[in-house]
Every structure is written in C-alpha cells, then in structure tokens.
Amino acid sequence: MNSRSVIVVGAGPGGLTAAMLLASQGRKVSVFEKLTEVGGRNSSVTLGKYRFDRGPTFLNMPHILEEVFHEAGRNVHDYLTLRSIDPMYRLVFGDVEFQAHRDRDQMVEQIEKVFPGDGPGYDRFMREEGIKFKAMSPILQNKHDSVLDYLRPQFLRALPKMTLTKSLYSCLSSYFKDERLRLAFTFQAKYLGMSPWDCPGAFTILSYMEHAYGIYHPVGGVSEVSRAMARVIEEYGGEIHTGCGVKRVLMKSGRAVGVELDDGTRQYADEIILNADFAGAMNRLFEPGVLRKYTSEKLKKKSYSCSTFMIYLALDKIYEGSHHTILFADDYRRNVDEISKNKILSADPSIYVQNPAVTDPTLAPPGCSGLYVLAPVPNNTSGIDWDREKEGFRALMLRKLKKQAGFEDIESHIVEEKIITPLDWEREHHVYEGATFNLSHNLSQMMYLRPHNRFEEATGCWLVGGGTHPGSGLPTIMESARITARGIAAREVCDSRIGHTAGVRG
Numbered sequence: 001m002n003s004r005s006v007i008v009v010g011a012g013p014g015g016l017t018a019a020m021l022l023a024s025q026g027r028k029v030s031v032f033e034k035l036t037e038v039g040g041r042n043s044s045v046t047l048g049k050y051r052f053d054r055g056p057t058f059l060n061m062p063h064i065l066e067e068v069f070h071e072a073g074r075n076v077h078d079y080l081t082l083r084s085i086d087p088m089y090r091l092v093f094g095d096v097e098f099q100a101h102r103d104r105d106q107m108v109e110q111i112e113k114v115f116p117g118d119g120p121g122y123d124r125f126m127r128e129e130g131i132k133f134k135a136m137s138p139i140l141q142n143k144h145d146s147v148l149d150y151l152r153p154q155f156l157r158a159l160p161k162m163t164l165t166k167s168l169y170s171c172l173s174s175y176f177k178d179e180r181l182r183l184a185f186t187f188q189a190k191y192l193g194m195s196p197w198d199c200p201g202a203f204t205i206l207s208y209m210e211h212a213y214g215i216y217h218p219v220g221g222v223s224e225v226s227r228a229m230a231r232v233i234e235e236y237g238g239e240i241h242t243g244c245g246v247k248r249v250l251m252k253s254g255r256a257v258g259v260e261l262d263d264g265t266r267q268y269a270d271e272i273i274l275n276a277d278f279a280g281a282m283n284r285l286f287e288p289g290v291l292r293k294y295t296s297e298k299l300k301k302k303s304y305s306c307s308t309f310m311i312y313l314a315l316d317k318i319y320e321g322s323h324h325t326i327l328f329a330d331d332y333r334r335n336v337d338e339i340s341k342n343k344i345l346s347a348d349p350s351i352y353v354q355n356p357a358v359t360d361p362t363l364a365p366p367g368c369s370g371l372y373v374l375a376p377v378p379n380n381t382s383g384i385d386w387d388r389e390k391e392g393f394r395a396l397m398l399r400k401l402k403k404q405a406g407f408e409d410i411e412s413h414i415v416e417e418k419i420i421t422p423l424d425w426e427r428e429h430h431v432y433e434g435a436t437f438n439l440s441h442n443l444s445q446m447m448y449l450r451p452h453n454r455f456e457e458a459t460g461c462w463l464v465g466g467g468t469h470p471g472s473g474l475p476t477i478m479e480s481a482r483i484t485a486r487g488i489a490a491r492e493v494c495d496s497r498i499g500h501t502a503g504v505r506g
C-alpha cells in the first residue's frame with residue numbers, strides 16, 4: 001500500500017494509463033478532465049444512435065495494452081473484446097487496389113499479383129525491420145531525461161540500427177521498386193502527422209509493427225479502451241472528475257504542489273501529472289515567469305504535426321467492403337508537401353475511411369452504419385479560414401469517396417453528420433495549433449530533445465501523452481505512462497531513503 005497522492009490533469013490515453021497504474025499500486029489518484037467524457041482524442045462522437053471513434057481507429061500492438069492492464073492487476077480481455085482486422089486495410093491508388101494482409105503468404109501473393117517482382121522485398125523488410133524493431137524497443141520503453149541515458153549499452157547497441165540520418169521513404173525504397181508499394185509501407189508516417197520524406201528512418205518500425213502484430217478493433221470502438229481504463233481506475237478507488245478543468249498548476253519554491261480548478265477550488269497532491277496537450281498546457285497552466293524552456297515564444301518556434309479534417313457520417317445503409325480504406329492522392333508527394341510545407345489545401349487530398357459496421361454491429365442501428373472520413377490537412381499555422389472553407393472541402397472529400405471508393409450514392413443515405421476542422425480541434429479540444437499528432441517527431445524533438453517525462457521545469461511534475469517521450473500514438477503513449485509511473489515510483493524510493501517529506505502544501 002502506498003499513501004502518496006497524485007493529480008492527473010487530463011483523461012486522455014496517457015493520463016488514464018498513468019492513473020490506472022498508479023492507482024493499482026495504492027496511491028490516491030484524482031483525474032481532472034475538462035471535457036464531459038474521458039478519452040481526449042481517444043473519446044467518441046455520438047450522433048443519435050450512432051457512435052464513432054473521435055480519433056484513433058487502429059489499435060496496434062495490443063500486447064502493450066494487455067501488459068498495462070496486467071501491470072494494473074487486470075486482464076484486458078475481461079473489459080474489451082478485441083477483433084483482428086484482416087485484410088488490415090485496402091489501399092486505392094487511382095484504379096489500382098491493394099489489400100495489406102498480416103499473413104505472410106497472403107501478403108506476398110497480393111504483392112506479386114499487383115506489383116509483380118516485388119514479393120521477395122517483403123520477406124527482407126520483415127527480417128531486417130524485425131531486427132531494428134527489437135533493437136529500438138528499449139529506447140521506446142525507457143526514459144530519456146538525462147544525457148547519461150545515452151551511455152546505456154542498449155542505446156549504444158540500437159543507435160547504428162536506427163537509420164536516423166535517412167528518411168522513412170529512403171529506407172523503405174530499398175525494399176520495393178514500385179512507387180505505390182513504397183507508399184503502402186510509408187504512409188504510416190501520417191500516424192505521426194509527418195511526411196515520409198521528412199520523417200526519420202527509425203519510423204520504418206511503424207509499418208513493421210502493423211505487419212508483425214496486426215491491427216485490432218475493440219468492439220464498441222477504440223474509445224472503449226478509454227472507458228475500460230476509467231473503470232479500472234475507479235475500481236481501485238481513484239476519482240475521475242469530468243467537466244472539471246484545471247486552470248493553473250500551483251507552484252511552491254520550484255515544486256508543483258497542486259492545481260487550481262476552473263471553479264477556483266484548490267487541490268494538492270504529492271505528484272502532478274500533465275496529460276493535457278503539451279504546448280496548450282505550457283501556454284495556459286503556469287503563471288507567467290515559471291517556465292523558461294517552454295515559454296510561448298519558444299513554443300511558437302517548435303515544429304508541429306499536421307492536423308486532420310474529420311467527417312462523421314450516420315448512414316441508413318451499410319456498404320460492404322473493408323474496415324479501413326485509404327485513397328491516395330494521384331500525386332501523393334505533392335499532397336504531403338501541401339500539408340506540411342506549403343500549408344495549403346490540396347485540390348486532390350488523400351483520404352482515410354473507416355467503415356466499422358463490416359466488423360462491429362454495435363455502433364449503429366440494425367441495417368445502418370457510421371462512416372468516419374479523415375483527410376490530413378495543414379495545422380493552424382497555415383492561417384486557413386476553416387469556417388469559410390469547410391463546406392467546400394467536405395464536398396471535395398465526398399466527390400472523391402463517390403468516384404474512387406465505391407460510395408456512389410452516399411449523399412442520399414446521410415441521416416446525420418458532424419465535422420471537426422483543425423480550428424475545432426484547437427477551440428474545443430485544446431490542441432495547440434490543431435496539430436492533432438502533437439509536436440513533430442523530427443530529430444530535434446525526439447528522445448532527450450522531446451519534453452521529458454519527468455518535467456524539466458518543475459519538481460514533482462510529470463508529463464504523459466503525445467508531447468513527451470516516446471511520442472504520439474496509442475501504444476507509445478501507454479509507454480510514456482509506464483515510464484512516468486516508474487519514474488514516480490523510483491522517486492518515492494529515493495525520497496524515502498533521504499527522509500524527504502513530499503507534498504509541500506500550499
């Protein structure tokens with residue numbers, strides 16, 4: 001039993017995982033969430049009897065989810081039903097379609113059918129990237145808050161395999177000749193909101209992870225993961241206060257000692273964990289003068305991911321076909337440059353469509369379905385006036401769905417819909433510049449150079465989520481929470497050895 005207390009600001013996946021781990025170890029955990037439901041980007045959107053995942057729809061590396069539940073003394077399968085999605089996704093390049101399978105023989109057969117001669121590259125990809133992934137795993141699972149961390153043998157062993165000086169696209173090009181097949185293994189850079197031509201080569205592990213571990217869908221949607229974690233926290237006596245925003249982190253002599261809530265009440269704890277969007281939290285949660293490294297001027301100079309334009313369509317029919325479909329722009333590189341470099345709206349966007357009704361009947365009334373449609377778009381540093389552009393961009397996306405993805409009569413089947421623009425991500429979800437995948441994952445913002453899990457600017461303050469190490473995406477964010485929870489435990493041991501009384505009250 002542990003008598004220490006922890007406040008978690010934000011009930012996104014990072015905050016919930018950390019709260020679950022720390023509550024299971026006996027700490028008094030209180031989570032404060034500004035919105036009225038848990039999950040953050042991984043919450044749900046409800047339209048009448050239809051439910052959609054708000055953000056994540058791919059659950060990768062489910063063993064990490066199993067592990068964090070296990071560490072919290074729970075079996076995740078008592079809380080969630082996970083379905084493997086196979087084929088993993090359908091990729092559409094103009095009039096060429098490609099289905100990615102997890103099964104090796106089916107995958108090689110599909111490659112040879114659509115891109116003859118490229119089959120052997122797949123086995124080499126799986127072999128070489130498997131070695132790289134194994135070497136890199138300890139880097140993703142361990143803290144990077146001291147330069148001394150780089151002297152650990154596991155880091156020194158992994159470094160040469162990380163291909164940090166090459167881009168993701170350049171690394172992948174060595175396996176496959178066909179440009180479209182290269183894209184089939186590099187579009188995953190979009191999970192980090194980056195261009196494959198800029199994303200460090202280390203991230204070839206993203207497509208490797210999909211092929212090695214598969215892609216899963218929890219029945220009820222990926223947002224069920226958030227609700228399951230919230231249940232575990234409450235089972236351990238943790239408190240989750242939704243609709244209860246934090247206005248300020250309370251500081252005393254350089255130490256975070258508590259929080260002031262939006263209603264003015266003050267809560268104190270031994271440790272404070274920030275899960276709110278990193279740059280948003282830095283801009284809003286500290287009194288002027290507290291921060292030196294992450295002032296608003298310095299935050300403006302950092303690099304941020306792209307944003308996403310979302311359409312959630314409630315339909316009165318079900319389209320048969322794939323659970324996940326990606327429609328590539330005819331000129332994908334141009335589309336990616338327009339998003340991340342030129343920061344303009346593409347006339348030919350790439351689009352992702354999730355059609356979960358083909359796997360999961362629980363998300364819509366019988367015979368009906370909900371379609372989730374996403375286009376990566378520039379973040380709000382673009383200055384795009386989304387209130388003006390949104391109807392035109394919606395129409396463009398629907399035209400593409402009708403023409404290229406087999407949803408010809410979709411408009412006559414829409415019963416309700418909702419749009420989230422990059423401005424909405426910023427205004428309603430407190431995402432800095434609407435950069436939905438957080439700080440970019442470029443070399444100058446990775447590992448030691450990313451904001452640390454043990455926050456550099458305030459003692460007793462910790463970070464979890466996409467803005468700290470290892471970065472954005474559900475499995476990595478769960479790792480961030482594990483690193484932070486371990487850091488807190490280690491610090492408590494250290495404090496008890498030196499007889500320190502934590503929790504300096506205000």
Ligand SMILES: Cc1cc2nc3c(=O)[nH]c(=O)nc-3n(C[C@H](O)[C@H](O)[C@H](O)COP(=O)(O)OP(=O)(O)OC[C@H]3O[C@@H](n4cnc5c(N)ncnc54)[C@H](O)[C@@H]3O)c2cc1C
Pocket residue numbers: 009010011012013014015032033034035038039040041042054055056057058059060244245246247275276277308374429430436437464465466467472473474475477
């Ligand atoms: C459209 C989209 C699609 C994605 N698809 C995938 C996918 O398929 N697979 C995958 O693995 N990842 C995916 N991701 C990434 C994944 O969703 C994010 O990396 C993850 O949800 C971020 O989690 P987080 O812990 O950083 O917190 P967030 O989800 O950002 O949650 C932070 C929480 O803090 C709350 N908060 C903010 N300020 C305050 C305050 N002052 N007081 C109290 N609470 C506050 C917010 O309301 C929010 O609930 C996707 C993301 C998006 C946006």
